[in-house]
Amino acid sequence: MTTEQALATIRPDVRAMHAYAVQPSHGLLKLDAMENPYRLPPELRQQLGERLAAVALNRYPAERTAELARALARHAGVGDEVGVTLGNGSDELIGLLSIAVAQPGAAVLAPVPGFVMYEAYARQQRLDFIGVPLRADDFQLDEPAMLAAIREHRPALVFLAYPNNPTATLWDAAVIERIVQAAPGLVVMDEAYQPFASRDSLALMARHPHVLVMRTMSKFGLAGVRIGYLLGARDVADQVEKLRPPYNISVLNAEAALFALEHAGVYAAQAAELRRERERLFAALQALPGVRPWPSEANMILARVPDAAATFAALKARGVLIKNVSALHPLLANCLRFTVGAPDDNTRLLAELPHCL
Numbered sequence: 197m198t199t200e201q202a203l204a205t206i207r208p209d210v211r212a213m214h215a216y217a218v219q220p221s222h223g224l225l226k227l228d229a230m231e232n233p234y235r236l237p238p239e240l241r242q243q244l245g246e247r248l249a250a251v252a253l254n255r256y257p258a259e260r261t262a263e264l265a266r267a268l269a270r271h272a273g274v275g276d277e278v279g280v281t282l283g284n285g286s287d288e289l290i291g292l293l294s295i296a297v298a299q300p301g302a303a304v305l306a307p308v309p310g311f312v313m314y315e316a317y318a319r320q321q322r323l324d325f326i327g328v329p330l331r332a333d334d335f336q337l338d339e340p341a342m343l344a345a346i347r348e349h350r351p352a353l354v355f356l357a358y359p360n361n362p363t364a365t366l367w368d369a370a371v372i373e374r375i376v377q378a379a380p381g382l383v384v385m386d387e388a389y390q391p392f393a394s395r396d397s398l399a400l401m402a403r404h405p406h407v408l409v410m411r412t413m414s415k416f417g418l419a420g421v422r423i424g425y426l427l428g429a430r431d432v433a434d435q436v437e438k439l440r441p442p443y444n445i446s447v448l449n450a451e452a453a454l455f456a457l458e459h460a461g462v463y464a465a466q467a468a469e470l471r472r473e474r475e476r477l478f479a480a481l482q483a484l485p486g487v488r489p490w491p492s493e494a495n496m497i498l499a500r501v502p503d504a505a506a507t508f509a510a511l512k513a514r515g516v517l518i519k520n521v522s523a524l525h526p527l528l529a530n531c532l533r534f535t536v537g538a539p540d541d542n543t544r545l546l547a548e549l550p551h552c553l
């Protein structure tokens with residue numbers, strides 16, 4: 197068989213796809229991916245090393261996976277009646293949810309601009325993806341457009357990132373309530389940025405069996421460990437659990453996550469500092485002529501500049517990597533996304549930025 201014949205067996209839409217591109221960042225100040233800038237203090241790193249060294253790497257993951265799931269539920273403050281499914285990052289959970297609803301004619305709906313993986317995983321499952329544009333001025337949900345799209349497309353799955361990426365907005369609670377009432381399928385509140393937000397959706401979830409809450413340890417401080425979790429009515433979460441690859445959480449990841457939860461106070465203090473830094477960064481961006489930042493409930497700030505491509509390139513030339521999101525959606529024309537870093541990182545960004553506008 198030739199390579200061409202081999203390739204002919206691959207789905208045409210897969211052949212037409214691009215692989216997810218991770219920006220090279222070596223040697224740059226990394227303010228592009230909403231990572232927590234802090235590592236553990238040295239003494240805790242030492243202890244973690246000892247814990248990981250004691251893990252039996254020759255065995256498949258077993259009870260520790262379930263222990264981690266319950267520890268995450270306790271960390272979120274929900275009771276044993278709530279079901280929990282773990283993903284290798286919440287990315288994987290978005291994929292599993294998409295598989296769970298993938299019937300002919302089914303649709304996935306989300307506001308746009310939003311997190312790109314909702315559409316990517318929907319397309320992998322040959323689901324229709326309905327992107328409903330946000331309001332242009334404040335990036336809030338366009339309620340009439342959302343309700344009209346729900347009536348027309350009857351989505352099996354609605355994703356509401358809360359706060360949203362890349363706009364860092366939280367949605368109006370009354371609007372969410374009406375969307376949840378109107379939705380004929382599952383509504384997933386994606387709370388990846390919950391450590392930085394002033395509100396969450398756990399009470400909404402408790403009132404509606406079709407509302408699930410998805411969280412991740414990535415923005416908490418463990419982006420490299422890859423732990424996402426889905427909370428919801430047990431009967432619904434159990435369906436997603438059936439699709440979970442049996443050993444998707446490595447023994448090392450589970451142990452590192454359990455260790456981090458035992459030191460949740462360290463991470464909470466880091467999140468509090470990042471929230472303070474966010475306010476400082478926002479005020480400084482707002483004071484720069486030609487820069488319009490939007491208020492943020494996450495560890496990122498979206499801002500419009502006169503020429504996003506030029507500013508992105510100039511910052512990179514000066515050693516600072518951010519994300520140019522302007523091509524993601526017409527509403528994001530000339531928009532850049534700045535991840536909130538440690539105080540020194542933000543000071544450096546703010547020193548360089550005026551030279552790059």
Ligand code: PMP
Nearest residue numbers: 285286287311357361388412414
């Ligand atoms: N949801 C949102 C809104 C995100 O922005 C991201 C990552 N940037 C994720 C989910 C995925 O996070 P992870 O796979 O690291 O848990």
